[in-house]
Amino acid sequence: MKKRVKLISLLLIILTIFSITLTGCSNKQSNQLVVKINNKEIYLDEAMYYVLMYEANFSMMVGPDKWDEEMVDGDSLSSLVKTSIMDAMVENEILYEKGLEAGVEITADLESQFKASSIEFFGLLEDELLDITGIDETVLYNINKKTYVANLHKNNIVMGLDIDIDALVAEVKEDDYKQYSAEHLAISFASYDEEGNLVELTDAEKATAKDTMDKALKDVKDGKTFKEISEKYEDITLSPSSFVYDETTDDVYQKEAIKLEKDEISEEVIETETGYFIIKMVDPDSKEAYNTAVNEAVAAKQQELYAVKYEEVKKDYTITINEDVWDPISVGHTTINLETQEADPKETESKKEEDSAE
Incomplete structure (x- = not known):
């Protein structure tokens, strides 16, 4: 056996x-x-x-x-x-x-x-x-x-080993690794079905998704937490995000996220190529990427x-x-x-x- x-x-x-x-x-x-x-x-x-x-x-x-x-x-x-x-x-x-x-x-x-x-x-x-x-x-x-x-x-x-740690640290420029940590509520414009096929939302489904996100944004402004909202609306997901911002990027999500102060939430529902988002800035000056680069x-x-x-x-x-x-x-x-x-x-x-x- x-x-x-x-x-x-x-x-x-x-x-x-x-x-x-x-x-x-x-x-x-x-x-x-x-x-x-x-x-x-x-x-x-x-x-x-x-x-x-x-x-x-x-x-x-x-x-x-x-x-x-x-x-x-x-x-x-x-x-x-x-x-x-x-x-x-x-x-x-x-x-x-x-x-x-x-x-x-x-x-x-x-x-x-x-x-x-x-x-x-x-x-x-x-x-x-x-x-x-x-x-x-x-x-x-x-x-x-x-x-x-x-x-x-x-x-x-x-x-x-004889290693000049200070010299190595000095070579890593902190400005090159400015990291933003956020979280967001989202409804994606596409998802995978049970057979693994990518299925995109129709225009009508996108309109319904936008209405749902508008309701969620109102709930946010009324004091509900992101976790409470994600549990209330079946179609909405709650996820963390983290990125090092590049000024040359065309990423709508990142461009909107960097406008936010710590714990600030986007005033409007943000539409990107991939879905609708409500963003909360958790830390606009995270050291994680910089520390990783140093290590x-x-x-x-x-x-x-x-x-x-x-x-x-x-x-x-x-x-x-x-x-x-x-x-x-x-x-x-x-x-x-x-x-x-x-x-x-x-x-x-x-x-x-x-x-x-x-």
């Missing part, structure tokens, strides 16, 4: 959204060497964990059908992610070794946590995934342990300097990839998006009968 999937984290949730078919690697992954890093060896069962995670993550971000599309310099997403997986495995192994040399310790408490989380994660994986990947509790435990030490050592390296600038500089440090360390390692094992792995088609094999009609009919019985 298949193991039941529980909701633990986003990564675990997304494992369940893909259709899994029992094909792919054999169940002897633990004997198949993928890469040797000096005298350290990574086998296919460990590599398949990375494939599993990357396939799940990228499919969630870009969709499950983008793997074979050309991305950069003629390389497909599948090829680029496969390179990233190998780089990540090698980096993790090197940082793990260097972390141990630097004195990073794993306490008995952490050992217990790693074992418990490995057993729990293993219990969440479907039988088909276990057959495809060869992953077991020991593989998961070792990955947990290596990743903990590697991440801690990397963090220690980053914390020791990104610091993180980029940290990554730049860390990469230099890592490459210096990496020079001491000889990395040998076993192409016979690694080449056949098709990222994006290993634990998801598996090519459908032409089934025997008798087997197909038998499967249908089994499904009906369930």
Whole structure:
């Protein structure tokens, strides 16, 4: 019987959204060497964990059908992610070794946590995934342990970098990131039906929508809150909005919103290309975009300097990839998006009968 999937984290949730078919690697992954890093060896069962995670993550971000599309310099997403997986495995192994040399310790408490989380994660994986990947509790435990030490050592390296934070902050101009945060009541001119088709309002429906919004505006002026109004009128939605204003924009919503002071509400119903709006300015001087830009600038500089440090360390390692094992792995088609094999009609009919019985 298949193991039941529980909701633990986003990564675990997304494992369940893909259709899994029992094909792919054999169940002897633990004997198949993928890469040797000096005298350290990574086998296919460990590599398949990375494939599993990357396939799940990228499919969630870009969709499950983008793997074979050309991305950069003629390389497909599948090829680029496969390179990233190998780089990540090698980096993790090197940082793990260097972390141990630097004195990073794993306490008995952490050992217990790693074992418990490995057993729990293993219990969440479907039988088909276990057959495809060869992953077991020991593989998961070792990955947990290596990743903990590697991440801690990397963090220690980053914390020791000589970075002029003040200079980086000075390069980010606050005026370039002036952000407005608002909320609005709205009736959209288009919506999706149950079959996913975009349906636009007729002129008569738009007129009705305008009447509804006029009534809502009167309610606002009579003291009702946006939440109360959204609950009163079925067609009206309440949503937040946030934007960095660009003076060259033709966006009617933004042009009207920036006229408002903090907590001020638009005097009229605003018509844009997409619908009718009543806008309330929540914060005309939000620092969110600016703070994000500062953090990104610091993180980029940290990554730049860390990469230099890592490459210096990496020079001491000889990395040998076993192409016979690694080449056949098709990222994006290993634990998801598996090519459908032409089934025997008798087997197909038998499967249908089994499904009906369930």
